[in-house]
Amino acid sequence: MSSKIQKRRLATFFALSITVVVIWKLHMSLQEIDGDEGDLAVKRKQFFSIVKNRTGLKVEKAEFRLDGTPFQIIGGSLHYFRFPEEYWYDRLYALKACGLNTVTTYIPWNAHEPSPGTFDFSGMLDLPKFLEIAQQIGLHVILRVGPYICAEWEWGGLPSWLLRQDGIRVRSSDPTYMAHVKSYFNALLPKIVPYQYIYGGPVIAVQVENEFATYSSDTRHVIALRDMIKESGIKEFMFVCDDRHGTEKNLNYDGMLKTINFQNQxxxxxxxxxxxxxxxxxxxxxxxxxxxxxxGGENNNKGTPWTKSLTAEKFESNTAEALDIGKNVNFYVFAGGTNFGFMNGGFKNKARIIYVQSTEHIPSDGNNDFYVTSIKDVISPDTTSYDYDALISEEGKLTKKYHITRRLLQSRKPHETFPNIPTERQLASYASVVPDAYLSIFELMNGFKSWMIESQFPISFENFPAVSDRLAGQSYGYAVYECDLNVQDGLNFDMKQSVHDRALLFANREYQGTLLSTTKEHTLKIQPSPSVTVSFLVENQGRVNWVSTGDDYIFKDQRKGIVGNITVNGKIVSGWRTWPFDFSDQFLSKLSGYIKDNTLKWKKYKLSDHIKGPALLKSELTITESEPKDTFMQLEDFEKGFVVVNGRNVGRYWNSAGPQRRLFVPGVWLHRGRNEILIFEELRVGSVVSFHKTSGISS
Structure with a gap:
């Protein structure tokens, strides 16, 4: 046998061996995934290739072209993280049936990286699964990757732990900020890469940052983000967006397409x-x-607060005008969903509320008797409902706007067959329940004494040190700050506007009033005593998600809790005890353990006892059907707090403020049999929890 033949055979053998090894590794990597679509996306990126004849979305002759063919973007915003994952298919199919060809979604950094280096792409955050469902239905996808997203979402999607670093300048090219962004993008973007259109996926475009021109003029930051995204393997079309005011600035984004946001004209x-x-x-x-x-605001069912003109007829004419002139339209939002948990954002407004003197000033009819000392800029928290008066309601109903839009699109696409309109989910009005047990906030403090933090001066949520089995920092929820004071002749508090955002004030565990971030001074007239225990139950009501030019100082420092020193009778108060109450999964698990080992014991609730808050109450909803339906929960005669159903925080309620009166409870979070309901009420404990088929807000 010649040496040439031997060499050929040897080369063939090695080639076959390498092929077998590669196939074996691919097989093993897929076996390891075991159905986890999030991991699958990461694995796929090692084996993708550009699909023949797919060149992606491009700009040519003042129009979009997809693979060289003229393409009109008819999109709708639907944020996967505002819906149970079981509802993604329903909402996306409804979007397709309306005549839209593209779904757009933000990506929330703070949800995906809740603590530095810890990432979550499971459940409602399973972005790869969302992308796969969109592709299955036949939709293109535009991703708005941020890292700042606005979205009426807590701090515009930025994680609160960024605030632990003094001097950090978010939404800028500050090296510290950009290092954190890069770490996040290194975890996020590889999951998106295999879903790009050129690789056979649904993602046709990526938006960089969000309405940046209303915040800053230093576009070097946005350009640096674009370059970082490109370096991570994103090859699809990239663009930026601004509102009218931002567009007027005509900033230079280094060739990225500019888009605009509006409602009228x-x-x-x-x-x-x-x-x-x-x-x-x-x-x-x-x-x-x-x-x-x-x-505390009006129900904005007539569009933007500065116009209040969005009737159904006006919506129809606006939509027709946008389609005929601009052609490319993204409906924001197509379906809004819900700000579950504590994830609502906040909006800067003029203050109407400074503090409430006592619970007697909170009438059950919702007409508050607030004491206004001055008008200041404060952050008005967004409601739990993100219904938005959109084309699909919070609970999934197809609104008049949906049918108007479908009709307009059908008239402009006479040769296209639209999918059938989907059947709407049915809601249930379950029998009312009453609280059966409770724990006061002070009993919780005693039970969670291992989490207590001792410090000379107040510490903000973000800077809470690690204690016992609890990690450092706190992003959301509440905390109790407590100190002991010697009282000679009343207590004159100089708050220095250090309470963020809202605090209930107690002296020897008796309620004394409510303070806001605008409160500068507060006086307590109480009997002289060598020691009075003063407690502040402080709530983070939601970090601001948007500010305009000139207000960037508000956005940059969204620390929560007591964020500075408090002076009483001219002296700085020292010697603080603090209890973090974020009501997270860890908190609820620990609470359950304390109940089981009798560290904490539920007290039987009796309406005749006239229990006052703050208190955690327990109730049960018994369901007999095997597949529970969606419902709206109303807390009759309660004042303010939040609700956890079967371990899921369904959001905040604030009955005296409105306009939202009921909380949406997805049926997929309920089950046959007993369903546990935990209610944290700040001030006035009500008597009944009722369930309804409607939201209680007129559209």
Whole structure:
């Protein structure tokens, strides 16, 4: 046998061996995944290749082209993290049936990286699964990766632990901030890479940052983010968005397409956009279908607060104008969903509330008797409901706007067959229940004494040290700050606006009033005593998610809790005890353990006892059907707090403030038999928890 033949055979053998090894490794890697779609996305990126004839979304002759063919973006915003994952298919199918071809979604950094280096892409945060469902239905996807997203979401999606580092400048090219962004992108973007359109996936475009021009003019930051995204393997089309005011600045984004956000006067908005970038396609990346609500504000079911003109007829004419002039439209939002847990954002408003003197000033009819000492800029927290008066309601109902939009799109696509309109989910009105047991906040403090933090001066939530089995820092929820004071002739508190955002004040565990971040001074007239225990139950009501130019100082420092020293009778108070109460999964698990080992014991609740808050109450809802339905929960005669159902925080309620009166409870979070309901009430404990088929807010 010649040496040449031997060499060929040897080469063939080695080639076959390498092929077998590669196939074996691929097989083993898929076996390791065991059905986890999030991990599957990471594994796939090692084996993808560009699909033949797919060149992606491009700009040519003032229009979008997808693979060289003219393409009109008809999109709708639907945020996966605001819906149980079991509802993604329903909402996405409804979007497709309405005539839309693209779904857009934000990606919330703070949800995916709740603590530094710890990432979560499971359950409601399983982004790869969401992308796969969208592709299964036949939708393209536009991802708004941030890292800042606004979205009426807690701190615009930024994680609160960034605030542990003094001097950090978020939304800028500050090296410390960008290092954290890079670490996050290194975890996030590889999951997106295999789902790009050019690789056979649904993702056709990526938005960088969000409405940056209203915050800053230093676009070097946005350009650096774009480059970072590219380096991570994202090859699809990239763009930026701004509102009218931001667009007027005509900032230089180094060639990235500019898009615009608005609700009314499409012709004027598109003319402004054309002026800044001639010969480019027109795209309204946020065509506002309604507006969000804030606690204590009006129900914004007539559009933006500055116009209040969005009737059904006006919505129809606005939509027709946007489609005919701009062609490329993204309905924001198509379906809003819910700010479950403590994840609502906040909006800067003029203060109407400074503090409430006592519970007697909170009438059951919801007409508050607030004492206003001055008008200041404060953050009004967004409601739990993110219904937005959108095309699909919070609970999944197809609204009048849905049918208007479908009709308008059908008339413009006469040769296209739309999917059938989906059947809507049915809701249930279960029998009312009453609380059967409770624990006061002070009993919880005693039970969780291993979590107590001792310090000379107050510490903000973000800087809480690690104690016992509890990690450092706190992002959301409440904390109790306590100190002992010698009282000679009353207590004159100089708060220095250090309470963020809202605090209930107690002296020897008796309620004395409610303080806000605008409160500068507060006086307690109590009997002289060598020792009075003063307690502050402080709530983070939601970090601000958006500010305009000139208010960046508000956005940069969103620390919560007591964030500075407090002076009493001219002396700085020292010697503090603090209990972190974030009501997280860890807290609830520990609470359950304390109940089992009798460290804490539920007290029997009797209506005649006239229990006052703050208190954690327990109740049970018994369901006989095997597949429970969605429902709305109303806390009759309660004042303010939040609710946990079967371990799921369904959000905050604030009955005296409104406009939201009921909390949406997904049926998939309920089960046949007994369902545990935990209610944390701050001030006034009510008597009944009722369940309804409707939200209680008129549309």
């Amino acid at each position: 499409a012709a004027d908005a598109f003319q402004l956009l054309t002026k800044t970038q001639p010969d480019n396609p027109l795209f309204v990346s946020e065509y506002w279908t309604g507006w969000f609500n804030t606690w």
